[in-house]
Amino acid sequence: MSAKLSGWDDTIVALSTAPGIGAIAVIRLSGKESFRIVNELFPVKDLSVQASHTLHVGYLVSGGVALDEVVVGLFRGPKSYTGEDVIEVSCHGSPYIQQQLIQAFAAHGARPARPGEFTQRAFLNGKMDLTQAEAVADLIASNTEASRKTALNNIRGGFSQVLRDLRDRLISFSALIELELDFSQEDVEFADRTQLYGLLDETSETVSQLIQSFQLGNVIKNGVQVAIIGKPNAGKSTLLNTLLNENRAIVSEIAGTTRDTIEEILNIN
Numbered sequence: 001m002s003a004k005l006s007g008w009d010d011t012i013v014a015l016s017t018a019p020g021i022g023a024i025a026v027i028r029l030s031g032k033e034s035f036r037i038v039n040e041l042f043p044v045k046d047l048s049v050q051a052s053h054t055l056h057v058g059y060l061v062s063g064g065v066a067l068d069e070v071v072v073g074l075f076r077g078p079k080s081y082t083g084e085d086v087i088e089v090s091c092h093g094s095p096y097i098q099q100q101l102i103q104a105f106a107a108h109g110a111r112p113a114r115p116g117e118f119t120q121r122a123f124l125n126g127k128m129d130l131t132q133a134e135a136v137a138d139l140i141a142s143n144t145e146a147s148r149k150t151a152l153n154n155i156r157g158g159f160s161q162v163l164r165d166l167r168d169r170l171i172s173f174s175a176l177i178e179l180e181l182d183f184s185q186e187d188v189e190f191a192d193r194t195q196l197y198g199l200l201d202e203t204s205e206t207v208s209q210l211i212q213s214f215q216l217g218n219v220i221k222n223g224v225q226v227a228i229i230g231k232p233n234a235g236k237s238t239l240l241n242t243l244l245n246e247n248r249a250i251v252s253e254i255a256g257t258t259r260d261t262i263e264e265i266l267n268i269n
Contacts, residue, residue: 008124011037012113013105015098022093027101029110030118034085035074037108042072047087052076060089062104068097082118083125131160144223144267162210166203173199223265232256240264 011031017024029037039047044058055073059066073088080086091097106112114120116137123133135154142148153159173196228236237249240262249262 007111008121011110012117012121013102013110014113014118015102016088016118017093019095019098020093021095024090025093025098027089027091027098027105028118029087029089029105030080030082030084030113030121031110032085033109034087037105037110038072038087038089040108041067041104047072047074050074052079060091060101060104062100062107067100067104068092070101078125078127081127082121083127084121128155129157129160132157143265159210162206166206169199170203 009032011029011033013027013029016026016028035048038060041060041062042056042058043061045056047056050056052074053076055071057069057071059069061067068091071090073090075081075086075088077084077086089101091101102112119128119133119136122128123130128136132155135151139148139151139155142151177196228240230236232255233253237251240249241247241251243266244264248264
């Protein structure tokens with residue numbers, strides 16, 4: 001990754017798990033100084049000589065004070081999420097402990113990561129393409145089985161692979177056509193016209209299918225807005241409660257009991 005981009009040569013740190021109280025929390029560092037920063041706070045062993053993709057248990061100590069007992073995961077670049085040296089520190093999930101550890105890492109040279117910066121670095125370092133990077137956010141936000149499967153397939157490169165295959169075949173035929181132009185006076189055909197027309201038809205159909213799939217993909221990702229509309233006392237509240245399997249709306253024989261708008265999210269199957 002080009003160091004000319006402002007801030008992209010820094011070592012960054014951020015909480016990778018959801019904020020708040022929990023059993024554990026994970027703090028991630030990425031950048032060329034990751035091992036040095038954590039090593040200075042981890043007196044149990046020298047992390048700089050440890051193998052990649054290993055776990056190490058010990059105390060993080062700052063200023064002679066033990067901050068927490070942690071598990072340190074080492075991931076040397078380029079075989080890491082961002083393609084850089086990455087360290088993931090699993091600590092106890094106290095918000096106070098999380099804050100103290102992040103402040104200690106910052107005091108030793110790390111800067112707070114910008115939103116989405118770890119995935120952005122993975123993209124800039126060629127670890128994933130733009131579709132896969134966007135799919136990471138979709139997978140994190142997925143709330144149905146369909147949205148989870150779609151996002152996971154895109155992370156694995158399913159969507160990108162379709163475009164990559166078409167691009168490779170088009171480039172191959174383009175090279176043959178350019179070769180014919182170079183030898184145009186020889187009256188020689190290097191590219192099969194029938195195959196070329198078939199490829200163009202296939203490409204057009206595939207691209208049309210991908211464009212049309214946007215509507216379905218948007219439904220899978222964001223859902224469909226449905227309004228229950230009817231005359232007073234027609235059973236709208238009863239229907240809503242039945243769909244939700246809970247008493248979300250008040251049901252009464254008196255017409256007009258439900259006067260306010262009620263909004264809910266429902267996953268079916």
